[in-house]
Amino acid sequence: MQTNLQKNIKRQAPNKKPKRLFSMNQKEEFQGYIFIAPWVIGFLIFTAGPLLFSLYGSFTNFNITSSLSFIGLDNYKRMFTNDGLMWTSLWNTLYYVAISVPLTTAGAVLLAVLLNQNVPGTRLFRTIYYLPAVLSGVGVYLLWMQLLSPSSGLVNTLLSWVGIEGPSWLSDPAWTKPALIFMKLWSLGGGMLLYLASLQGVSKSLYEAAEIDGANVFRKFFHITLPMITPIIFFDLVTSFIGGFQIFQEAYVMSDSGNGGPANSLLFYNLHMWNKAFEVFDMGYAMAMSWILFIIILVLTVINLKLAPRWVHYDGEDRK
Amino acid sequence: MKAATKSIKLLLSLILSLTLLLTACSSNGGQGADSDKNSEGKVVIDFWTFWGSEIRRPVIEKIIQDFNNSQDKIEVKHTYLPFGDIWTKNLASIAAGKPADVIINDINQVAHRAQNNQNTNLSKYMEKDPEVKDRFFPELYKASLYKGEPYALPFNTDTRMLFYNKDMFKEVGLDPNKPPATWEELEEYGKKLDIKNGKNYDRIGYLPNYKMGAEVWMINADGKSYWDYKKEKPIIDDPSNIEALTWFKDYYDYYGSNVINKFQAEFGEETADPFISGKLAMTTETTNFFTKIRDYGEDINFGIAPLPAKEPGKSQTSWGGGFVAEIPKGAEHPDEAWEFLKYLTDVQAQEHWAVKGFDNVANIEASKKAAENPEFSEDGKMVYTASVKNLEETIITPVPLQAPDFTNLINPELEKVLLGKQSPKEGLKKAQRAVEQLVKNNK
Numbered sequence: 218m219q220t221n222l223q224k225n226i227k228r229q230a231p232n233k234k235p236k237r238l239f240s241m242n243q244k245e246e247f248q249g250y251i252f253i254a255p256w257v258i259g260f261l262i263f264t265a266g267p268l269l270f271s272l273y274g275s276f277t278n279f280n281i282t283s284s285l286s287f288i289g290l291d292n293y294k295r296m297f298t299n300d301g302l303m304w305t306s307l308w309n310t311l312y313y314v315a316i317s318v319p320l321t322t323a324g325a326v327l328l329a330v331l332l333n334q335n336v337p338g339t340r341l342f343r344t345i346y347y348l349p350a351v352l353s354g355v356g357v358y359l360l361w362m363q364l365l366s367p368s369s370g371l372v373n374t375l376l377s378w379v380g381i382e383g384p385s386w387l388s389d390p391a392w393t394k395p396a397l398i399f400m401k402l403w404s405l406g407g408g409m410l411l412y413l414a415s416l417q418g419v420s421k422s423l424y425e426a427a428e429i430d431g432a433n434v435f436r437k438f439f440h441i442t443l444p445m446i447t448p449i450i451f452f453d454l455v456t457s458f459i460g461g462f463q464i465f466q467e468a469y470v471m472s473d474s475g476n477g478g479p480a481n482s483l484l485f486y487n488l489h490m491w492n493k494a495f496e497v498f499d500m501g502y503a504m505a506m507s508w509i510l511f512i513i514i515l516v517l518t519v520i521n522l523k524l525a526p527r528w529v530h531y532d533g534e535d536r537k
Numbered sequence: 538m539k540a541a542t543k544s545i546k547l548l549l550s551l552i553l554s555l556t557l558l559l560t561a562c563s564s565n566g567g568q569g570a571d572s573d574k575n576s577e578g579k580v581v582i583d584f585w586t587f588w589g590s591e592i593r594r595p596v597i598e599k600i601i602q603d604f605n606n607s608q609d610k611i612e613v614k615h616t617y618l619p620f621g622d623i624w625t626k627n628l629a630s631i632a633a634g635k636p637a638d639v640i641i642n643d644i645n646q647v648a649h650r651a652q653n654n655q656n657t658n659l660s661k662y663m664e665k666d667p668e669v670k671d672r673f674f675p676e677l678y679k680a681s682l683y684k685g686e687p688y689a690l691p692f693n694t695d696t697r698m699l700f701y702n703k704d705m706f707k708e709v710g711l712d713p714n715k716p717p718a719t720w721e722e723l724e725e726y727g728k729k730l731d732i733k734n735g736k737n738y739d740r741i742g743y744l745p746n747y748k749m750g751a752e753v754w755m756i757n758a759d760g761k762s763y764w765d766y767k768k769e770k771p772i773i774d775d776p777s778n779i780e781a782l783t784w785f786k787d788y789y790d791y792y793g794s795n796v797i798n799k800f801q802a803e804f805g806e807e808t809a810d811p812f813i814s815g816k817l818a819m820t821t822e823t824t825n826f827f828t829k830i831r832d833y834g835e836d837i838n839f840g841i842a843p844l845p846a847k848e849p850g851k852s853q854t855s856w857g858g859g860f861v862a863e864i865p866k867g868a869e870h871p872d873e874a875w876e877f878l879k880y881l882t883d884v885q886a887q888e889h890w891a892v893k894g895f896d897n898v899a900n901i902e903a904s905k906k907a908a909e910n911p912e913f914s915e916d917g918k919m920v921y922t923a924s925v926k927n928l929e930e931t932i933i934t935p936v937p938l939q940a941p942d943f944t945n946l947i948n949p950e951l952e953k954v955l956l957g958k959q960s961p962k963e964g965l966k967k968a969q970r971a972v973e974q975l976v977k978n979n980k
Contacts, residue, residue, distance in 0.1 A: 283654035368799035
């Protein structure tokens with residue numbers, strides 16, 4: 218507002234210079250818009266447009282070619298009352314999120330603390346643990362399918378050395394989701410890096426003060442380290458919650474022809490939605506599913522945000 | 538404030554002019570492709586296939602070239618799209634009103650696509666050329682009808698048969714010229730051919746659920762599996778299906794999923810294929826499997842036979858699939874496309890496809906001619922002749938219009954049966970109820 222005010226004042230002032238088409242400010246403003254135009258146009262055409270269309274589409278029986286008629290809440294009704302697979306897929310997704318998010322977060326923090334110690338070779342270990350986070354996608358999943366192979370896979374071979382007969386990871390419905398979570402734990406490195414950075418930002422003087430007071434390692438960890446990195450933990454939690462609900466690729470690649478694995482044990486919400494949309498082209502229904510997922514994630518994120526002030530500690534903020 | 542509105546207005550006009558430019562470009566490009574005639578005055582039609590492999594591509598392109606040379610009115614242009622993209626692209630292009638003129642598509646969903654306005658009714662052309670429909674195996678032609686009218690022409694197909702290793706038969710004292718003819722014999726021979734090694738196996742005679750699931754045995758038993766096409770309702774839990782699944786499951790349990798999983802983990806491709814590497818003595822495969830034996834298992838002394846029947850004297854029905862050629866809805870040159878469809882499914886093109894790709898084709902005469910083709914080896918002739926005969930007893934199971942994705946509901950129940958989490962009867966009953974529900978929803 219201030220700049221606008223300034224502009225208005227300027228304009229009111231007597232001015233005998235030859236009239237230019239644009240004032241300097243206008244020009245700058247215009248250039249600014251030009252600079253953001255590619256993003257704005259892209260956003261409107263490729264994101265906002267489809268988003269709004271999918272909201273409308275979720276109330277229709279859209280199937281790409283033959284129908285786009287308004288059917289009210291039928292898709293939503295069907296989803297909640299008549300589609301058993303929807304509940305299976307929702308349950309699978311919740312199972313995955315509920316177990317993998319806490320595990321990966323705790324694992325990443327632990328790893329970061331270990332790698333923050335001043336021991337020889339730390340840099341090498343940091344690189345090694347971070348490497349898997351660089352690799353991603355289908356290649357990694359195929360690799361893990363071999364590692365998890367029941368008789369010849371490395372995982373079960375290792376287990377057999379200590380006398381455990383490993384399960385048939387990806388073909389026994391009771392073990393498919395644990396196998397997937399196990400695989401996800403392998404790529405903790407991304408989160409670890411964030412924590413490592415924030416650990417290095419924790420002021421040494423806090424530890425010194427605690428040592429003088431006679432605090433041991435655990436007290437220091439729980440009363441200094443952990444509170445100081447809560448903002449990062451919070452950020453990591455929120456993003457992994459969202460990412461967790463969107464799990465799709467892993468199940469699509471690691472189950473036969475993307476059907477959701479043995480006895481639907483890997484049929485995640487997004488996979489079911491994808492099947493509805495691109496296998497049977499029941500687009501309207503799939504759009505409705507995507508909006509329900511959006512609402513679930515939105516609600517969880519809001520809860521997360523509301524709970525945050527109770528445990529997230531920002532530096533320089535007074536504890537109330 | 539005024540300044541802001543001014544620049545926003547300017548920006549808007551800029552965006553608008555940009556979009557105008559873009560649309561101008563696209564309509565220009567569109568016109569290029571639309572132009573009815575090429576430089577020689579021929580009508581150009583676009584033909585989409587997913588045949589891009591070293592083996593398939595030259596064969597289909599030779600057929601196209603022959604067609605282009607055979608007349609001077611139409612020129613066919615081949616567009617290859619990967620298997621994973623072609624259906625989605627087809628739908629998007631139909632929705633956009635600029636589809637291909639001819640496309641190769643799945644035979645099991647012809648009626649489903651017809652119902653959803655995705656392909657063109659061919660009956661007006663069929664009236665002009667009524668003899669066309671008689672060239673196909675009746676089961677395949679039937680699968681390309683919707684409400685009794687044709688919406689596609691069958692192109693190629695397949696059928697499942699039993700391949701068995703004659704040397705292994707001799708080795709255990711079985712007659713190599715007498716393959717199993719009933720389920721009982723299959724199991725008896727199979728177990729005789731097993732070679733055990735402690736808890737595990739070095740060789741398994743016949744492995745249930747490898748390459749062919751219980752549903753094919755259900756079809757084999759009475760010619761029907763999950764759907765009654767006349768009454769248009771699911772028959773998943775009918776007694777014959779329960780019997781077939783029970784037999785299948787008992788046979789599967791003889792080895793148990795642990796042993797089978799371990800055994801299967803070592804299966805591979807090419808020379809590591811279990812039949813070729815000698816891990817399996819019998820296997821049920823589509824007859825195109827012969828090309829693998831030909832290329833990677835030269836020394837294998839194998840025989841081929843129809844699937845064993847449930848009981849002596851019962852039918853040896855098999856299950857097949859295949860692809861059709863059709864004209865997407867809204868195609869620009871349907872008349873020219875029809876000419877090409879006719880050519881694609883006529884004897885010359887079909888025989889070429891059959892021989893070069895060792896694939897079963899929809900045209901009966903071409904099938905018979907191909908079986909005699911001098912390009913085939915002795916074994917090739919034997920297998921091809923057997924496959925053509927088998928096609929007469931092969932059934933196609935198009936997806937029901939009322940429940941297009943019903944296998945998504947059935948397969949998990951079957952998997953639970955095999956895992957021992959429920960009895961065959963329970964599993965099929967549950968699947969039946971779920972599919973009935975789905976049918977009700979889709980009404």
